[in-house]
Amino acid sequence: MTHLSRRELLRSAVLAGIALPVLSACATPSGGGASPAAPAAGATSAANPLGLVDGKPLEIWIFDGGFGDGYATDVHEPLLKAKFPKLEIKHNTTKEIAKTLQPRFAGGNPPEFVNNSGANAMDFGALIQDGQLADLTPLYAAPSWDDPAVTVRDTIDPAAIELGSYDGKPYVLPYANTVWGIWYSRKLFEAEGWQPPKTWQEFLDLCETIKKSGKTAPFTYAGKHPFYIYETILTLAAKIGGKDVLKNIDNLEDGAWKAEPVIQAATAFAEIGAKYLLQGTAGLDHVQTQTAHNKGQVAMLPCGSWLENEQKDSTPADFGYAMFPLPDFGSADALPYGTLHAQPGEEYVVPAKSANPQAGLEYMRAMLSKEGAGKFMELVSTLTIVKGAGEGRTLKPGLESASTALAAAGDNAVWFLLRKWYVEMHDEVAAATGQLMNGKLTVDQWAGRVQKKADSIKNDSSVKKFKR
Amino acid sequence: MNHGRTRFVTGFLAIPVALYLIYVISPYAQAFYIALTDWRGVSATPRFVGLENFRRLLDDDVFWRAVGHNLLLLVLMPLLTVAVALFFAFLLNAGGRGGTGGIWGSKFYRVVFFFPQVLAVAVVAVLFQQIFRPDRSGMLNAPLMALGFEPVGFLSDTDVALWAILGVLVWQAVGFYVVLFSAGIASIPRDMFEAAAIDGAGGVQLFFRITLPLLWDTIQVGWVYLGIAALDVFAVVWVMTAEHGGPDHSTTVMAAEVYRTAFQYFKFGYASAMGVVLFFFTIGFAALALRLSRRERIEF
Numbered sequence: 001m002t003h004l005s006r007r008e009l010l011r012s013a014v015l016a017g018i019a020l021p022v023l024s025a026c027a028t029p030s031g032g033g034a035s036p037a038a039p040a041a042g043a044t045s046a047a048n049p050l051g052l053v054d055g056k057p058l059e060i061w062i063f064d065g066g067f068g069d070g071y072a073t074d075v076h077e078p079l080l081k082a083k084f085p086k087l088e089i090k091h092n093t094t095k096e097i098a099k100t101l102q103p104r105f106a107g108g109n110p111p112e113f114v115n116n117s118g119a120n121a122m123d124f125g126a127l128i129q130d131g132q133l134a135d136l137t138p139l140y141a142a143p144s145w146d147d148p149a150v151t152v153r154d155t156i157d158p159a160a161i162e163l164g165s166y167d168g169k170p171y172v173l174p175y176a177n178t179v180w181g182i183w184y185s186r187k188l189f190e191a192e193g194w195q196p197p198k199t200w201q202e203f204l205d206l207c208e209t210i211k212k213s214g215k216t217a218p219f220t221y222a223g224k225h226p227f228y229i230y231e232t233i234l235t236l237a238a239k240i241g242g243k244d245v246l247k248n249i250d251n252l253e254d255g256a257w258k259a260e261p262v263i264q265a266a267t268a269f270a271e272i273g274a275k276y277l278l279q280g281t282a283g284l285d286h287v288q289t290q291t292a293h294n295k296g297q298v299a300m301l302p303c304g305s306w307l308e309n310e311q312k313d314s315t316p317a318d319f320g321y322a323m324f325p326l327p328d329f330g331s332a333d334a335l336p337y338g339t340l341h342a343q344p345g346e347e348y349v350v351p352a353k354s355a356n357p358q359a360g361l362e363y364m365r366a367m368l369s370k371e372g373a374g375k376f377m378e379l380v381s382t383l384t385i386v387k388g389a390g391e392g393r394t395l396k397p398g399l400e401s402a403s404t405a406l407a408a409a410g411d412n413a414v415w416f417l418l419r420k421w422y423v424e425m426h427d428e429v430a431a432a433t434g435q436l437m438n439g440k441l442t443v444d445q446w447a448g449r450v451q452k453k454a455d456s457i458k459n460d461s462s463v464k465k466f467k468r
Numbered sequence: 469m470n471h472g473r474t475r476f477v478t479g480f481l482a483i484p485v486a487l488y489l490i491y492v493i494s495p496y497a498q499a500f501y502i503a504l505t506d507w508r509g510v511s512a513t514p515r516f517v518g519l520e521n522f523r524r525l526l527d528d529d530v531f532w533r534a535v536g537h538n539l540l541l542l543v544l545m546p547l548l549t550v551a552v553a554l555f556f557a558f559l560l561n562a563g564g565r566g567g568t569g570g571i572w573g574s575k576f577y578r579v580v581f582f583f584p585q586v587l588a589v590a591v592v593a594v595l596f597q598q599i600f601r602p603d604r605s606g607m608l609n610a611p612l613m614a615l616g617f618e619p620v621g622f623l624s625d626t627d628v629a630l631w632a633i634l635g636v637l638v639w640q641a642v643g644f645y646v647v648l649f650s651a652g653i654a655s656i657p658r659d660m661f662e663a664a665a666i667d668g669a670g671g672v673q674l675f676f677r678i679t680l681p682l683l684w685d686t687i688q689v690g691w692v693y694l695g696i697a698a699l700d701v702f703a704v705v706w707v708m709t710a711e712h713g714g715p716d717h718s719t720t721v722m723a724a725e726v727y728r729t730a731f732q733y734f735k736f737g738y739a740s741a742m743g744v745v746l747f748f749f750t751i752g753f754a755a756l757a758l759r760l761s762r763r764e765r766i767e768f
Contacts, residue, residue: 106512125734126508129508223710226711280606280619280621283601283602283603283622288601423732423733424733430711431711434714434715435716438715440716461506462506462738463735
């Protein structure tokens with residue numbers, strides 16, 4: 001019996017070899033023919049500037065993540081439907097965007113509108129490389145939903161257009177605006193008489209005071225997802241050395257990771273890692289650390305502005321979420337106090353090869369209306385890229401704090417795109433930074449490793465490179 | 469007459485053979501072909517790059533670490549699983565006085581040992597994530613911390629994590645092999661044990677002189693299965709570890725790298741090249757294991 005199974009195994013290997021040339025003719029990627037011509041747009045008018053063809057279906061896929069999909073069914077879809085009553089909207093939701101939709105892209109019949117988000121999102125670079133996404137230039141040039149005299153472009157945060165552009169062309173609409181900072185409980189800080197620090201020395205002193213108090217650990221981050229801590233390191237590096245530090249990193253410039261500001265920022269956080277972390281940090285995930293924060297086991301943690309909403313079920317009522325931007329590192333910092341990482345995220349795209357891409361663009365225009373954005377903001381408790389969308393709406397304390405910090409930062413908001421452009425790079429930086437914080441890598445080893453990865457991606461011909 | 473029978477057999481065989489070709493062989497063939505392209509999963513026209521992916525694999529440190537981890541598991545997981553399962557199976561079936569029955573309560577233990585087998589792998593992984601938690605909520609660390617020791621980063625310390633994974637894999641597999649070996653021991657004639665016991669053999673001698681040699685065929689089958697399972701480890705690593713194979717690639721395995729490269733980096737061509745390497749590792753192991761463990765069969 002054992003004899004037979006071994007022969008069989010080997011025989012199938014040989015057979016596979018023989019069958020190879022024959023079957024490869026019908027191997028997975030389907031078609032291979034010319035891509036279909038873009039569908040013709042309908043007539044344009046003042047009420048329909050993008051030429052949506054009414055009566056044709058509009059198929060929508062929403063990622064079922066932290067925001068759910070209620071904002072689409074309850075806010076954006078009715079908004080569009082009110083204007084185009086004959087439009088047939090097919091609403092879908094999934095947690096697995098790539099698994100569900102990737103075959104449809106490869107097969108040439110993608111839907112009209114995709115919320116490409118979450119851990120299982122499709123790779124934007126790969127999609128753009130293959131001409132799968134519609135150019136959003138006509139959308140931004142169109143008159144805005146609320147005021148025909150103003151273009152869509154003028155109603156939104158310009159960073160969103162830049163972030164959604166690849167090689168200078170906008171393909172992706174990042175809709176929610178995320179502000180990053182160090183979060184704390186206003187109640188705890190007031191009770192203990194602690195002040196949000198303005199300088200790095202004050203920050204270290206505060207950590208020391210908290211540690212000595214013995215009541216709570218000073219600092220933690222989602223140790224299992226070291227992105228949360230490399231995010232702060234990069235933001236601090238930009239504050240020390242200016243926005244070009246991050247630009248060079250994103251552009252895979254030679255030696256970008258070994259630049260002095262990056263080394264200084266990494267050294268600063270490695271010290272925090274060595275002295276002030278909550279015990280067990282390296283093995284805890286974001287929910288566990290955030291829960292520890294809510295329970296008062298740790299005083300500060302770095303996170304984005306979705307934190308308050310994510311934790312709403314386990315936060316004590318009087319916790320008083322608030323955030324502060326990274327403190328000044330030294331007097332020679334390139335960017336002033338208040339500099340923070342703000343990044344429009346939660347991406348939406350219109351597939352270029354869908355049957356009715358104009359409807360997808362029109363749907364985006366509806367999302368970018370004051371009503372669409374304002375109700376979204378209230379419903380999912382997050383900022384959006386639409387200017388003034390929160391006017392007249394009541395915000396929770398944490399969101400209020402983030403909104404104030406963003407306004408105070410003004411032009412000094414920084415961001416980086418490596419996470420979106422080169423997921424591999426992101427994973428390597430995360431892995432290495434986790435080890436840096438545990439004291440298993442020195443700052444030089446850390447910089448050497450991530451630089452090596454950046455160089456290898458630069459030399460990988462199968463990966464499309466982007467510039468900003 | 470004979471001609472008619474051939475046609476009859478051929479007719480019956482055609483459908484299963486066709487199904488086998490389409491659903492078993494052709495995916496393999498496609499993977500072999502995709503391994504020669506730099507396909508990223510969305511284009512309808514992948515670019516042919518020849519053996520470039522295999523050349524790049526040679527310099528891929530993370531992939532070779534994954535191979536190393538697989539090889540370590542390949543040696544240790546069958547060894548530990550078989551050793552522990554044999555020990556338990558012997559106690560349950562021949563560990564009693566005189567080698568004629570199991571130790572006290574063996575019927576109960578038999579059920580308990582099989583428990584892990586009933587749980588889905590993902591459930592096991594989530595369960596152990598909690599057991600290994602590095603703070604006061606962790607089942608293993610809570611008593612350590614109560615006694616004033618530093619908590620052990622079972623899954624967060626790069627030196628420990630792979631051993632924690634190994635422990636989980638063995639824990640999960642043992643139950644099945646206890647049952648398998650129990651069946652094997654049960655088929656050994658009772659009088660052999662009795663005769664040996666009368667001649668004065670103790671438990672250790674009974675085990676090494678009688679149980680082990682007579683169970684060799686069963687162990688060999690178990691060994692091959694466990695070896696293939698060790699090369700195929702995926703779910704436990706993916707669900708349980710930080711960064712899906714971390715921290716810092718310290719627990720990653722080949723299957724996890726294939727998955728990550730294909731479905732997170734969207735480098736389907738490169739991932740297929742990894743898959744091809746994994747395929748040859750597994751085939752090679754199966755052939756080698758069966759050849760090395762071939763032995764004269766003892767009839768009884």
